[in-house]
Amino acid sequence: MSHTPSTNFQVSDTPKNGKGYLFPLILVTSLFFFWGFVHNLDPVLIPHLRKAFQLNVFESTLVDSSVFIAYFLLALPAGYIMRKYGYKSGIILGLVLFAIGCLLFIPAANTAQYIFFLGALFIIACGLTFLETAANPYVTVLGPPETATQRLNFSQSFNGLAAFLAPILGGKFIFTEVKYTDAQLTKMLPLEKQAYMLEEASTVKAPYLILGILIIVVAILFIFTKLPDIKEEENAQEKSSFGHVLSHSHLRWAIIGQFFYVGAQVCVLSLFISFVTSSANISQDQAAWYSGAAGLAFMVGRFAGTFFMRYVAAHKLLMLYALISAALTLVSIFASGMITVYALIGVAFFMSIMFPTIFSLGIAGLGKDTKLGSSLIVMSIVGGAFLPPVLGLISDATHNIQYGYLVPFICFLVVFYFGWKGWKPNHIEKEISLDYKIDNEKISHQD
Secondary structure, three states, rough: OOOOOOOOOEEEEEOOOOOOOOHHHHHHHHHHHHHHHHHOHHHHHHHHHHHHOOOOOHOOHHHHHHHHHHHHHHHHHHHHHHHHHOOOOOOOHHHHHHHHHHOOHHHHHHHHHHOOOOOOOOHHHHHHHHHHHHHHHHHOOOOOOHHHHHHHHHHHHHHHHHHHHHHHHHHHHOOOOOOOHHHHHHHHOOHHHHOOOOOOHHHHHHHHHHHHHHHHHHHHHHHHHOEEEEEEEEHHHOOOOHHHHHHHHHHHHHHHHHHHHHHHHHHHHHHHHHHHHHHHHHHHHHHHHHHHHHHHHHHHHHHHHHHOOOOOOOOHHHHHHHHHHHHHHHHHOOOOHHHHOOOOOOOOHHHOHHHHHHHHHOOOOHHHHHHHHHHHHHHHHHHHHHHHHHHHHHHHHOOHHHHHHHHHHHHHHHHHHHHHHHHOOOOOOOOOOOOOOOOOHHHHHOO
16 A cells, blocks of 8 residues: 655756656566565465464454554654655665565464564565655656656556455465364374474465565665655745644544545455455465455556546545445345355455545645645554454454454445545635545545
8 A cells, every 4th residue: 555745855866858767667666566466465374374373363363463553653754764864765775674574484484483474574564664655756756747647657557466466376376285174173283283384384485585585686776776866845834733733624534534444445355365265165266366356456446436536526436435335345244155255346446446535635725734644644554453353353253254344344434424524624614515526636646
């Protein structure tokens, strides 16, 4: 998940015609693919680790918690480090952390300790925080200003490509043919069970080792590649405070809305395979393909939603999509069989516009408070750390993962309220009609 910083930038050493930056653009674009790929391995990793370590649903959701807690903790420090030492330095640091986290999967698998996998994921997410903070502004300056929007959309499409490929490739290399029931595992002798856990854990080594090596290569290329020097414009008169920025009611609701939306997104996509193998009684390998389809639906939904916003006000489309998502979630909860799979794929399509739309509506009209307000909305993605475990607790208590999806259902209702009333700026309600529209460039820039 990425966002476009609202900060203004000054760029030095940029050719007037934008030529000479094709290779740097390719490198920066690769970041979108790599962070999308590692994020979308989680739907495969969660059920695999759950089987290997005999985890309940709550324990398996700690995979997402370890990732999104890192984003929350590192969001502001990453921005500070890049302002002080430069965005290129931030990218290289992020890639180093990313690679270290991937390589830590090897000792984690050797020890067969779940906590070590969580630690490795935390380190990866720390690195991704730096990458996602820097990639968007770099793409906008690596070429002529008049084509910045096209370049950013092109780069972000690789994030969607990764969302489609990662579950399919991850399922192929990580899932094993060994199928034991809980009863069979319970009857195993301790040494036999330990050998099984080591064997299951070891299948993650190769994918993450390859990914770690690729990231190291990319980091080396960044070290020796000339990139423009991006500097943030400072304006002493535009400083803001938390108290003042939170006086905007629509920003407060955007923070709340984003917290619940990201929680819903993580519940739906990260637990997709775990959910459909139970609700539709299909194999993990089959579920991995459908998870890839959900990632594809999410990408297509983003482009379709941007198109529809030419004709429908952003907040109205958000309301409609939130209601449809809530309805499809109810289908996934109370139905059974393949219809639950198709319903969740539909949810992936309709929730695709929510992050950028909430973001853009939340910062509308903030003026000097825009930068701090943007940071607060981005930090609200910590909902992805806290809400999936709630889903896990409900699932474990009811012994039915489908009932746990009442969590994303409630989340979509919160998003609906934001699109209905919460989006309205409190100080200009009378001047703005209900047909208030958000500039399409802002929408398309957010991920």
